[in-house]
Structure formats: C-alpha cells, structure tokens
Amino acid sequence: MIKYSVVAKQPEAHLxxxxxxxxxxxxxxxVVSLPxxxxxxxxxxxxxxxxxxxxxxxxxxxxxxxxxxxxxxxEKLDKHTWQTEPLxxxxxxxxxxxxxxYEVYAWDLSVRSAHLDTTHGFFNPSSLCLRVEGREDELxxxxxxxxxxxxxxxxxxxxxxxxxxxxxxxxxSPYGFGLYEAANYDELIDHPVEMGDFVLATFEAxxxxxxxxxxxxxxxxxxxxxxHDLKAICEQQIALFEPEVSKPYARTSKYVPFDRYVxxxxxxxxxxxxxxxxxxxxxxxxxxxxxxxxxxGSPNLxxxxxxxxxxxSHEYFHSWNVxxxxxxxxxxxxxxxxxxxxxxxxxxxxxxYYDDLVLLRAGLISKQAYLKLLEKTINSVGxxxxxxxxxxxxxxxxxxxxxxxxxxxxxxAIISYYTxxxxxxxxxxxxxxxxxxxxxxxxxxxxxLWGQFGKNFYHGRPMGVTEADIFALxxxxxxxxxxxxxxxxxxxxxxxxxxxxFDFFNVDYEVKLPTRKAADKLGAKLSKESGLTKLSQVYDxxxxxxxxxxxxxxxxxIDGLKADATRLDEILESYSDxxxxxxxxxxxxxxxxxxxxxxxxxxxxxxxxxx
Ligand code: ZN
Numbered sequence: 010m011i012k013y014s015v016v017a018k019q020p021e022a023h024l025x026x027x028x029x030x031x032x033x034x035x036x037x038x039x040v041v042s043l044p045x046x047x048x049x050x051x052x053x054x055x056x057x058x059x060x061x062x063x064x065x066x067x068x069x070x071x072x073x074x075x076x077x078x079x080x081x082x083x084e085k086l087d088k089h090t091w092q093t094e095p096l097x098x099x100x101x102x103x104x105x106x107x108x109x110x111y112e113v114y115a116w117d118l119s120v121r122s123a124h125l126d127t128t129h130g131f132f133n134p135s136s137l138c139l140r141v142e143g144r145e146d147e148l149x150x151x152x153x154x155x156x157x158x159x160x161x162x163x164x165x166x167x168x169x170x171x172x173x174x175x176x177x178x179x180x181x182s183p184y185g186f187g188l189y190e191a192a193n194y195d196e197l198i199d200h201p202v203e204m205g206d207f208v209l210a211t212f213e214a215x216x217x218x219x220x221x222x223x224x225x226x227x228x229x230x231x232x233x234x235x236x237h238d239l240k241a242i243c244e245q246q247i248a249l250f251e252p253e254v255s256k257p258y259a260r261t262s263k264y265v266p267f268d269r270y271v272x273x274x275x276x277x278x279x280x281x282x283x284x285x286x287x288x289x290x291x292x293x294x295x296x297x298x299x300x301x302x303x304x305x306g307s308p309n310l311x312x313x314x315x316x317x318x319x320x321x322s323h324e325y326f327h328s329w330n331v332x333x334x335x336x337x338x339x340x341x342x343x344x345x346x347x348x349x350x351x352x353x354x355x356x357x358x359x360x361x362y363y364d365d366l367v368l369l370r371a372g373l374i375s376k377q378a379y380l381k382l383l384e385k386t387i388n389s390v391g392x393x394x395x396x397x398x399x400x401x402x403x404x405x406x407x408x409x410x411x412x413x414x415x416x417x418x419x420x421x422a423i424i425s426y427y428t429x430x431x432x433x434x435x436x437x438x439x440x441x442x443x444x445x446x447x448x449x450x451x452x453x454x455x456x457x458l459w460g461q462f463g464k465n466f467y468h469g470r471p472m473g474v475t476e477a478d479i480f481a482l483x484x485x486x487x488x489x490x491x492x493x494x495x496x497x498x499x500x501x502x503x504x505x506x507x508x509x510x511f512d513f514f515n516v517d518y519e520v521k522l523p524t525r526k527a528a529d530k531l532g533a534k535l536s537k538e539s540g541l542t543k544l545s546q547v548y549d550x551x552x553x554x555x556x557x558x559x560x561x562x563x564x565x566x567i568d569g570l571k572a573d574a575t576r577l578d579e580i581l582e583s584y585s586d587x588x589x590x591x592x593x594x595x596x597x598x599x600x601x602x603x604x605x606x607x608x609x610x611x612x613x614x615x616x617x618x619x620x
Pocket of ligand 1: 328
C-alpha cells in the first residue's frame, strides 16, 4: 500500500504540500517519478517542473508513539525522477518506512494540471502524486486535509475516487476531507479532485448517481435545468452501448463503466476545455455558457449552452470510447515519454461525431441546429490545405508534436483528427445505413467494440484494440466495401464523399457563394492588434500569401486608408476579384509595401439544408 497525503498548505502561495509514505521501499534506493504527461492530452508537459522542493526521510518509531524522521539523501536522476540512498534494514529489524515530502506549485487553471488559491483547489493526481517505481499495482490511499483557517471551514471535496474502506481512526463522509483510495496508481491518476465551496447537484441516469459540481461564480445558474439536460445525454449514451438498460428490470450499474459519475466543472470568464476520466470529467467553460433561469429551452438552445452540453457529452462518451475501448498501446501507459497511436481519428474523431449527435437524439437540439453544427465542421476541415497533405492516421501519430503544438502554419500543414475524424464517422455511418437499408448503423460498430474489447479485462486492465481489430469489425458488420471505404478515408487525403451521402439522406449539400468578408478576400485569418488588423494565419494560395504577406504582419494602410480592424470589411467592400490594392504593413518593426491582388478565398464553403 502507498499512502499519499495532500494538504492545501499555502493557498495564497498556490502551494500544495504532498507526502508519500512507502513501507518496505527498495533497499537499493527507492525510485520515484512524476508523469511527464496526462492521459487524454497528448503532449509532454513535465509536471515535475512544479515541484518546488522535495525531501526524503526514513521514519523511525520513537518512544511514546511519535515518529521521528531521519533525513535521507535524494538524488535527481532526470527531469522527473528521484532516487533515495540505499535503505538497508536496521539491526533490530525495525521495518523501513520511507517518506517523501514536497511542495507543488499549482497555478494552472486548466483541466490538465493543478490549481490552488484561497477560493478553491483542483488537482489531477498526475501533477501531485509521485509514482513509486515497482509498486504501481498496489492500493493507493489518498488523505485529503482541510487547509487551516476559518475561511476554509465550508470547503468540501468532489471526486469520483471512492472513500477508503478501512480508514482506522479517520472518518470520511461523502464530499468530505479524509481518506480516499484507488486500486492502483493508474486508477489514482484517473480521478481529479476539486476542493472548495462549490455548487453541487445530483441526478440519476438509469439508477446511476451523477454529480454536477460547479466552481466559479455563475449568476442565476439554473442547475436543475442543467441536470435535466445532462441526464438526457447520459441516458442516450448508456442506452447506445447497452440497449437492454432501457428495460425497466435492467436498471443496474453493471451495464456501465462506473458506479457513479462526476462532472467537475470550473466556470471562468473565458475558457474552454475538457478531459476525460474513467468515472468523471474535468470541464472548463465560460460562465455564460451555463444555463440561466428563464432562457430558451430545447430544442432552441443558446449557442454557448449548446457548446457546453456538446463538451460534456464528448467527455462522457469517452468513458466508453478511449477509457475502456482503448488503443492497445494505452492499455498500460508509459508516462515518461510519448505514447504513439495512429488511432486518435477513432477515439477523438468518432467521439466528436457522437457528442453532438447525442444532443440531437436526446431532443436537446433541432435537426436544423444539428446540420448547422455539421456545416461548421465541414467548412473548418475544408478551409485548410493541410487536409490534402496529412491523413488522419498520420495526424494521430504526430499529435504530440503537431496537433498539440500548432503554429501559424497549422491549417496549411495538418488536419485535425477531431474534425475530420468526426466527418469520417459520419460518412461511415451513412455508408453503413445506405448499404443495409438502415439495418446497420455505426452504433452497431460501437456496441461490438464495447462488447468485445471494452467489457473485457486482461490482468485487471482493459485489453485494448488495434487498428486491425477496428477494421476487422467494420468488415464484419458492413462487409469488405465498408472496410475499404473507411481505409481510404483514414489513410488517404482525398476529399470525403459527403455530397453523395447527404443526397441519399435528403439533405442538400450546396456550395455557398464566396463571402465578401475581408478575411476571405485576403485568404487569411485576421485578429486585432492595437486597433489595426493582424494576420494571424495566412492560407495556402490565398491573396495574402501570393502577394508575399506573412503571418504576424500588422496591416497599417490599404490604398492610403488606415487599416482599421473594425472597418476592414467596409474598406475592402468595393474591391472585386482581380483588382490590385497597395498594402502597407509592419513586419516586426519594419514598414513594408506590397501590391495585393484581391481574389476569392482559396476554399469553398458549403451549406446543408434538409429537404
Ligand atoms: Zn476527446
């Protein structure tokens, strides 16, 4: 057993104090390390950089019951790994107990790391809890201590981690500080923890309790409405994977991957993010995206709220797709280095397809609103020429250095395995339905994967699927034609045959007339800088690129007029394709002049309309 203790020691300095106690440590010197990345977010983040100071002690029982700490040498082996000096048992065979105590700076308000101030604390154990090498399979106890001071007396704890069974003298009540436990290190780091004075509401989906936790100010929050809508989403998804569950006698948690689920939500002025876990999700959203009393209901949801429900739906779907049905290389993560898979188009893309589709199926959005969302995704994929250069399988593999580390050239070089992956799921779903007269759908594939791979454990862990497993199942349910259809979309860079598909399903897929917006005329993504216009991205073969303009350039004047960011559309309004304009701009601190020929955007947008 490994025991961790976490205390929000100095909230005002954003410091957690953590200790890990290890009985019977490695006599040659115990090795400990902190993960370099967090599963679900494919980028090396080196969480150990936030450890401010660390010490190791040997705990020696002293007379009178108190323990004494004898300092030990601790050598740092690499950026995230330490080793103690050898720990030989003493002559009197006193058991060896090792304790490491360290401070972690927590000031990252994202879903990936840790954050602490006087208003709340949030952490992923992958940012706070050292991995004890060779002991990863042992039970982990996590003691959460309430910070000192009367201002923290109302703080509670929210996590999907279970309360510890044998707590000795420490009594822990639900949502309380005290002792929690995880079966092993892998499970420990899959349970984020929130502490503070949060809003809490609970609902049941097919008899399974779901908590909604909201941190941050949300005036006029309609939490009842939020629970109602989330419940509809959760029940849709549970029934998608386990249609039996909707029968009254089958209302039991044995059908789903968790006994209880927690939506940990942090509401801020402006923010967006989500990270999936086995029985919870950490969400970051704008406070304006949460539902307020009196606002319009389904199926005419406000865009921001619709986006929030889409995000919650996405992370919840991951409880099946990636947490249980997972790439074989993720069956046991190597948390020190990048873990490569070519399958994120499936785990992120197919999840992205279902996130909004579930809102439609649950009656939360209208068909027209759903088509608008598809339209947006199709246009975002179509805008970047990266789609013609990188396949989604390549994009998945290179997620660590490309998708997660995008620069200004991203649209011209890479394709998102989220957006294109979701369109591949859509195309495959329509293909299966079309070829089977509606008898086979993508749901059949998801259910087969869940039945064969998600439900089965191998040595206590989900067994994992390979690329070949997925293609074999597609062939089994949809035939060789379906398999080849998917293969071409995943490994190729040809345009997806969506127009034909939509036509069959009575949806008109039409090319839009080019817009007259400045961004389209210039072939660039624009942003504001000090009232002027900055080119944040320059698209391949667009007017800006052809004229020699570059990302980062700040437009100063167009044909002798100030390039006022708020009036750029107006300034360019009278110019038609083929006309030349004189552009003055700053590149870094140099004033440069270019002649730019106005042209139509290098991409074509489309619209979708139900017939
Ligand atoms: Zn995702």
